[in-house]
Amino acid sequence: MEGHSTYQPQGKVARWFESRLPIMGLLHSSAVAYPTPKNLNYLWTFGAILTFMLGCQIVSGIVLAMHYTAYAPVSFARVEHIMRDVSYGWLIRYIHANGASMFFIAVYIHMFRGMYYGSYKAPREVLWILGVIIYLLMMATAFMGYVLPWGQMSFWGATVITNLFSAIPGIGETIVQWLWGGYSVGDPTLNRFFSLHYLLPFMIAGVVVLHIWALHHVGQNNPDGLDVKSVAKDTVPFTPYATIKDIFAMVVFLLFFSWFIFYIPNYLGHSDNYIPANPLATPAHIVPEWYFLPFYAILRSIPDKLGGVLAMFGAIAVLAFLPWLDTSKVRSARYRPLFRQFFWIFAVVSVGLGYLGSQPAEGGYVIASRILTAYYFIHFLVILPLLGLFERPKPLPASIADAVLARGAKGATAPHAKA
Amino acid sequence: MINRSILFGALASALLLAAPVKAAEGGDRPHRESWSFAGPFGTYDQGQLQRGFKVFREVCASCHSANFLYFRNLAQEGGPGFSEAQAKAVASEYQITDGPNDQGEMFQRPGRLSDHWPAPFPNEQAARVANGGAYPPDFSVLAKARSYHIGFPGFITDAFIQYQEHGVDYIHALLTGYVEPPAGTTVQPGLHYNKYFPGHQIAMPKPLSDGQVEYTDGTPQTEDQYSRDVSAFMMWMAEPHLDARKRMGFQVFIFLILLSGLLYFTKKKVWKNVSH
Numbered sequence: 097m098e099g100h101s102t103y104q105p106q107g108k109v110a111r112w113f114e115s116r117l118p119i120m121g122l123l124h125s126s127a128v129a130y131p132t133p134k135n136l137n138y139l140w141t142f143g144a145i146l147t148f149m150l151g152c153q154i155v156s157g158i159v160l161a162m163h164y165t166a167y168a169p170v171s172f173a174r175v176e177h178i179m180r181d182v183s184y185g186w187l188i189r190y191i192h193a194n195g196a197s198m199f200f201i202a203v204y205i206h207m208f209r210g211m212y213y214g215s216y217k218a219p220r221e222v223l224w225i226l227g228v229i230i231y232l233l234m235m236a237t238a239f240m241g242y243v244l245p246w247g248q249m250s251f252w253g254a255t256v257i258t259n260l261f262s263a264i265p266g267i268g269e270t271i272v273q274w275l276w277g278g279y280s281v282g283d284p285t286l287n288r289f290f291s292l293h294y295l296l297p298f299m300i301a302g303v304v305v306l307h308i309w310a311l312h313h314v315g316q317n318n319p320d321g322l323d324v325k326s327v328a329k330d331t332v333p334f335t336p337y338a339t340i341k342d343i344f345a346m347v348v349f350l351l352f353f354s355w356f357i358f359y360i361p362n363y364l365g366h367s368d369n370y371i372p373a374n375p376l377a378t379p380a381h382i383v384p385e386w387y388f389l390p391f392y393a394i395l396r397s398i399p400d401k402l403g404g405v406l407a408m409f410g411a412i413a414v415l416a417f418l419p420w421l422d423t424s425k426v427r428s429a430r431y432r433p434l435f436r437q438f439f440w441i442f443a444v445v446s447v448g449l450g451y452l453g454s455q456p457a458e459g460g461y462v463i464a465s466r467i468l469t470a471y472y473f474i475h476f477l478v479i480l481p482l483l484g485l486f487e488r489p490k491p492l493p494a495s496i497a498d499a500v501l502a503r504g505a506k507g508a509t510a511p512h513a514k515a
Numbered sequence: 516m517i518n519r520s521i522l523f524g525a526l527a528s529a530l531l532l533a534a535p536v537k538a539a540e541g542g543d544r545p546h547r548e549s550w551s552f553a554g555p556f557g558t559y560d561q562g563q564l565q566r567g568f569k570v571f572r573e574v575c576a577s578c579h580s581a582n583f584l585y586f587r588n589l590a591q592e593g594g595p596g597f598s599e600a601q602a603k604a605v606a607s608e609y610q611i612t613d614g615p616n617d618q619g620e621m622f623q624r625p626g627r628l629s630d631h632w633p634a635p636f637p638n639e640q641a642a643r644v645a646n647g648g649a650y651p652p653d654f655s656v657l658a659k660a661r662s663y664h665i666g667f668p669g670f671i672t673d674a675f676i677q678y679q680e681h682g683v684d685y686i687h688a689l690l691t692g693y694v695e696p697p698a699g700t701t702v703q704p705g706l707h708y709n710k711y712f713p714g715h716q717i718a719m720p721k722p723l724s725d726g727q728v729e730y731t732d733g734t735p736q737t738e739d740q741y742s743r744d745v746s747a748f749m750m751w752m753a754e755p756h757l758d759a760r761k762r763m764g765f766q767v768f769i770f771l772i773l774l775s776g777l778l779y780f781t782k783k784k785v786w787k788n789v790s791h
Contacts, residue, residue: 134791176583176656179756186756187763332789340785344778351771358764359555359677362659367682370660370753371652380713451667504790 102129126312131331132338133318135500139209140316141345142202148346149199150304154297156192157241164244166290168283171246172372190361196238197364198353200387203231211418212439214427215317221419223310228416230303235388235412237296240289242385247369252382254281254289260395263402280375320499321427322492330496381456389453390446394472396457397465407469414476421476423484431490435483442475543710545663545688548743550680552750555765558758559751562732564595567748570728570741575654578646578719580634583655584752587628593758594751602628609633647705649718658682658746658753663711682753683746685711690742693721 103124105114114120163182165174178185207227210216216224239257243250258275262268277284315324324330332338356363364386368379384392391408398404414421429436445468452465493499551560568589571581586606589597597605606626611633614621626633636642643650652660662681665673688711696708696715706716723741730736734744751757 134789136791173583180583180588186760190760332791336785337789340778340782344775344782347771347775347778351768351775354764354767354771358760358767360674360679361760362679363674367660367662370656500790 126308126334127339128333128335130312130334130338131315131324131327132334133316133324133330133496134332134337135318135320135496136316136338136341137319138341138345139205139213140318141342142206142209143311144342145202145346145349146199146206147304149195149202150297150300153192153195153199154301156188156195157294157297159188160192161294164290166244166287168246168286168373171244171286175245187357190357194353194356194361194364196241197356197385197387198349199234200238202349203234204387207231207415208443210317211442212429212436213317213319214321214422214424214429216419217321217422217425217427218419219314220310220317223307223314224419225416226303226307226310228412230300230307231415232412233296233300233303237293237300238385238387240293240296242369243286243289244293245369246286246373248371248373248377248379249366249369249382251281251373251375252379253384254285256382257384258285260405260408263405265402282375317427318496319428320430320493320496322496322499325495326497383454386450386454389451390449391453393449393453393465394469396453397462397469407473411469411472414473418476418480422480423482424487424489425484426489426492431492432483432487433490434487438475438479438483442472445471445475543688543692545684545711547678547680547684548687550683550747550750552747552757553680554677555761557761559593559595559747561594561596562734563744563747564751565597566730566732566734566740567744567746567751568595569730570723570745571654571748573728574722574741575745576632577635578642578651579654580636580651581632581654581752582634583653584632585628586626586630586632588752588755590628591755593756595748599628606630647718651719654749654752656753658686658749660753661685680750683750686749687742687746689717690723690746691739 103114103121105111105120110120160178163174163178163185165171175189178189180186182188210224210227239253243254258272258281261275262272264271273279275285276282277288322330366383383389391411394411395404395408398407424432424435426432429439449465449468449472452461452468455461457465493502550557551563552558586602589595589605590599590602606628609626609630610623611626611630612621613624616622636645639650659682663685665681689709692710692712693707694710696702700708700715702708703716706718707720708715709717723738723745725738726736727738728736728741730740734740754760
């Protein structure tokens with residue numbers, strides 16, 4: 097699927113260099129000539145948005161690290177030093193703190209897009225699994241980053257999450273002490289989390305390279321879920337078509353991001369994290385960051401500690417098996433009427449789990465969490481495998497070009513189909 | 516078809532989310548006051564910050580520290596608008612322990628702009644002993660460290676109306692929330708009944724009453740006014756660059772809206788001859 101590189105080095109130096117390291121040709125074939133399906137909609141711009149967000153987090157994070165100190169007695173004050181005394185420190189920290197949330201908003205849209213259009217199906221299984229690995233690394237990075245300001249939620253969130261590992265029979269306690277570097281969350285924990293928080297984004301960047309490599313090898317999926325039959329008829333070159341669309345979408349996303357940075361910078365945070373960490377005072381409700389809430393709800397819905405931990409990690413692990421759990425040969429939900437309904441139910445259930453994760457684990461909330469947790473797993477383990485066997489998909493167009501033509505013909509009646 | 520799916524999804528989520536909503540814990544919900552610094556064009560009111568500073572200094576600071584507040588901050592842009600000379604004068608009224616000097620001894624000297632606000636107690640234990648076992652929290656970021664339960668759907672609409680004043684609304688409500696306990700409520704010795712405090716029993720005695728602090732600008736000297744002014748001052752202490760942030764936000768929005776418009780038309784032009 098890689099576009100055959102049409103790159104012709106201009107000039108003597110470029111030719112000399114290209115014959116020794118063909119990096120310009122690589123860039124040209126993957127970012128200029130790369131054929132991209134012409135029917136992609138704006139949901140396909142989130143890959144570029146995510147790449148931008150990773151860069152944004154790394155750059156703002158490196159600047160923050162220049163002013164931050166990972167030492168329990170001073171870390172809270174150091175963050176306030178950034179907010180008050182460092183030139184535009186407030187800007188950089190609000191970019192970084194809200195950037196984490198934007199990163200997750202974008203990744204959730206990206207993942208749900210992949211689920212809706214069946215982007216995980218052959219030949220994109222490895223591409224999808226690499227994505228799941230990136231998601232896991234993102235969660236680890238975000239969790240450890242939230243600990244660094246050393247506020248109350250930092251401390252108690254770290255305590256709750258690291259304690260999960262104590263559920264492992266036999267060696268759980270040992271693992272937790274090893275994670276902590278002591279007998280409770282403390283300065284050694286903070287230091288190693290800082291170190292890992294700095295390391296993991298570069299690991300993410302590495303897996304992102306693999307993710308993009310796999311993508312460019314198998315080619316992009318598209319809203320019709322069809323394979324590219326003819327590069328000339330079904331695709332357009334990445335530049336200028338995808339580039340300009342991605343840049344436009346990115347700037348619109350930046351508008352959304354800026355709303356948070358400049359006007360509601362603390363909306364997504366918890367007020368308790370402006371109270372310095374205090375091991376002797378437990379907050380009334382320990383709540384993780386919003387992007388963990390669905391998994392937190394799953395964790396708390398199981399009455400058994402080990403069971404809860406297994407369910408929580410299972411809820412993430414099941415994503416990696418999605419390419420084989422979905423038995424349908426048809427990729428896009430556009431041609432799968434039943435799957436489309438179940439997809440939206442699943443989306444609502446995921447949001448519902450998120451809401452329940454933010455509520456105290458009592459009464460009706462627990463019952464609702466259990467029902468939704470059960471449904472979450474039923475969706476993957478029962479509904480998806482069976483749907484592929486019983487569902488009668490709509491007839492597929494012969495090619496992407498045909499699908500585009502067909503939609504163009506009835507464009508006036510179905511304006512939403514136009515990207 | 517898509518429309519129907521979305522409608523169905525929205526309906527299902529509304530039912531799902533609406534069902535478990537219950538009343539906020541702890542009874543009374545603070546009233547949302549109107550603050551000069553709220554909204555996209557909000558800025559601090561210098562007069563209010565100066566009055567709030569006076570209340571803070573004469574009342575609150577006798578028990579509460581403000582370790583991240585430096586005297587220099589009083590003269591900084593976007594703050595209460597004191598001149599550098601005024602800030603220096605305020606600083607010099609306080610004795611700061613410095614040292615060690617050449618003789619290896621600690622000594623007292625008048626405060627400078629680079630000193631932080633002197634704490635009323637040397638340590639937490641001393642503060643607790645003087646306050647019946649309770650530790651008066653540091654004021655520096657307190658206005659961002661307090662909130663109240665909002666629940667669905669308020670927590671969603673708040674993102675659109677840019678509501679970020681939970682902390683000050685709570686503090687204002689708390690300061691004016693000392694009422695007679697309802698019949699049948701026993702207040703523990705050393706504690707005081709407050710409508711807005713979680714659990715209603717607070718160690719801090721009613722701190723403000725009418726006429727307690729003298730205002731020279733003709734502003735009414737009432738408990739309610741003191742409470743508003745000191746809450747606004749605390750918001751500034753917690754978020755000293757708010758003015759600059761909102762100003763820059765507006766510039767960024769103008770820029771990004773123009774840029775996205777240009778990009779949109781560029782994109783349209785590029786894709787003009789491709790059916791997609």
